[in-house]
Amino acid sequence: MNRQPLVLALGALGQTLWGRDAPSDRPLRTRWPRLARALTPIGLLAALGFFWITLSVELDLELPTPVAVLFAAMTTAPLLALPRRPLLAWRLTVLALLVCTFNAPADLPGPWTPPLALGSVAVVAVAAARVDRPVLAWLVAITAIPVLTLVRPENRAAVLALLGALAIVGDLIRRNRLSRRALAAQTELSEREQERRAVLEERTRIARELHDVVAHHMSLIAVQAETAPYRLDDVPAPAAAEFAAIAGSARDALTDMRRLLGVLRSEVSGPQTAPQPDLADLGAMVDAARRAGLAVTLDADPSPAVPAPVGLAAYRIVQEGLANAARHAPGAAVRVTVRAGPAGLGVRVDNSPPDAPPTADGGPGHGLTGMRERATSLGGTFTAGPLPDGGYAVAAELPYEVGSLDT
Numbered sequence: 302m303n304r305q306p307l308v309l310a311l312g313a314l315g316q317t318l319w320g321r322d323a324p325s326d327r328p329l330r331t332r333w334p335r336l337a338r339a340l341t342p343i344g345l346l347a348a349l350g351f352f353w354i355t356l357s358v359e360l361d362l363e364l365p366t367p368v369a370v371l372f373a374a375m376t377t378a379p380l381l382a383l384p385r386r387p388l389l390a391w392r393l394t395v396l397a398l399l400v401c402t403f404n405a406p407a408d409l410p411g412p413w414t415p416p417l418a419l420g421s422v423a424v425v426a427v428a429a430a431r432v433d434r435p436v437l438a439w440l441v442a443i444t445a446i447p448v449l450t451l452v453r454p455e456n457r458a459a460v461l462a463l464l465g466a467l468a469i470v471g472d473l474i475r476r477n478r479l480s481r482r483a484l485a486a487q488t489e490l491s492e493r494e495q496e497r498r499a500v501l502e503e504r505t506r507i508a509r510e511l512h513d514v515v516a517h518h519m520s521l522i523a524v525q526a527e528t529a530p531y532r533l534d535d536v537p538a539p540a541a542a543e544f545a546a547i548a549g550s551a552r553d554a555l556t557d558m559r560r561l562l563g564v565l566r567s568e569v570s571g572p573q574t575a576p577q578p579d580l581a582d583l584g585a586m587v588d589a590a591r592r593a594g595l596a597v598t599l600d601a602d603p604s605p606a607v608p609a610p611v612g613l614a615a616y617r618i619v620q621e622g623l624a625n626a627a628r629h630a631p632g633a634a635v636r637v638t639v640r641a642g643p644a645g646l647g648v649r650v651d652n653s654p655p656d657a658p659p660t661a662d663g664g665p666g667h668g669l670t671g672m673r674e675r676a677t678s679l680g681g682t683f684t685a686g687p688l689p690d691g692g693y694a695v696a697a698e699l700p701y702e703v704g705s706l707d708t
Contacts, residue, residue: 313435317443322388323431344384352377355416362403362414372401376417379424387428391440394424398447411452411460425464429471430478441468496670503671507614507678519558523551579612580639583619587637590623596632597623601639607646611699614675615639615648621668622650622695630693632656644700645681651694672697 355376359369375397383390398421402412411418425444429437441464448460526548530541578586580601587599607615619637626635633652640647669685672695676683681699688694 309435314439317388317432317436317439318392320388322386323428323436348377348381351380351416351420355414358414358416359403364403372397372414372417375401376414376420380420383424383427387424387431388436390424391428391444394421395443395447397421398444398451402451411448411456413451422463422467426467426471429468430474431471432475434472437468437472441465499670500674503674504678506671507675519551519555523548523555526551578616579609580607580615581612582616583637583639586616586620586623590627590635593627595623595627596634598634598636599639600636602641607641607699608701611646611679611701614679614699615646615697617675618648618672618695618697619650621672625668625695626650626652626693630655633692644702646699646701647696648699649694649696651688652692654691669695 352373356369356373359372360366364372375393379390379393379397381390382393397417398413401414401417403414405412413421425440428440432440444464445461448457448464452460526544529544530536536544583599583601587597590597619639622637623635626633630652633655635650635652638647638649638651672685673683676697676699679699679701681697683695683697685695686693
């Protein structure tokens with residue numbers, strides 16, 4: 302015989318009667334803390350007013366004053382516990398329904414005052430939306446005990462129907478709230494994963510491009526070292542052996558770099574043998590953007606001599622900045638500024654306010670993430686944000702060693 306359902310049912314009963322309360326739900330304290338602080342004294346004043354109304358009703362029913370005060374306190378207490386302790390509020394409500402009875406007139410459905418009846422409905426509704434289904438089943442069953450024993454037979458069906466409706470609606474609200482929380486958590490996790498993937502992809506792309514840049518210089522070193530004995534006159538044998546060793550070390554480094562690059566490259570990307578762009582190619586890229594309808598102005602030094610990785614990063618930042626302007630600011634005027642300083646290269650792409658709504662591009666991209674990754678990989682800085690006139694600007698500072706300009 303499978304006793305697991307019985308064990309679960311008894312566990313839910315214990316949870317309902319004396320177990321820990323339902324998890325606290327405090328969206329106001331999280332989203333609007335000032336409003337939550339203001340609602341606390343307002344709620345206390347409302348509870349005090351509810352107590353006096355209940356006491357007045359009890360005294361109008363000609364109950365003794367001590368009994369009326371006790372019944373009014375038992376009617377109000379569940380409402381005070383309801384925001385943070387819904388199960389405790391329900392337990393106090395059931396106790397009040399069993400104790401706070403009077404000789405009701407024939408036109409009332411039960412032996413309870415209207416404030417107690419309305420307060421009980423509110424407590425059951427909130428508790429039903431905060432507990433899981435096994436506890437909710439016991440909550441409804443136990444609440445039905447005073448209804449079946451104290452409510453007049455002709456009114457029991459209506460009260461039980463109301464109790465069932467509160468349970469159904471409360472369960473739907475709880476399931477909807479849990480679904481929205483799970484969806485929000487999954488969305489946040491997905492966004493973090495997409496951002497992390499974008500960073501990794503950009504780092505992989507940077508690694509590939511840096512390989513191509515470094516491989517070019519290593520190849521030159523190997524060629525120059527191998528041909529030095531033939532280009533120079535009377536090279537001693539030790540010097541020729543040293544040149545050969547340098548060439549061999551350079552080629553070994555190239556082999557190791559290609560082996561490492563094979564891990565980074567995907568199977569579908571294939572080898573990338575095209576020369577990497579640099580600042581000399583900015584004019585061609587701007588001309589292509591103008592032919593595509595983008596109003597671009599290029600303000601750059603004639604031929605700034607910067608290291609190849611810096612020039613490549615600057616080219617990619619300008620490329621992504623123009624693409625973002627075309628997507629998010631149609632019709633806007635774009636200005637590209639590139640300035641080489643004594644120890645760094647400044648790159649800035651800004652656009653005026655758009656003349657038309659942004660074009661739909663299938664969702665948010667990762668252009669800013671890629672530009673920031675390129676700048677920080679070189680030890681530089683990157684900023685992006687709206688301008689006071691409604692435009693947008695991205696700017697990067699790419700440092701380099703002063704001595705590297707001579708290479």
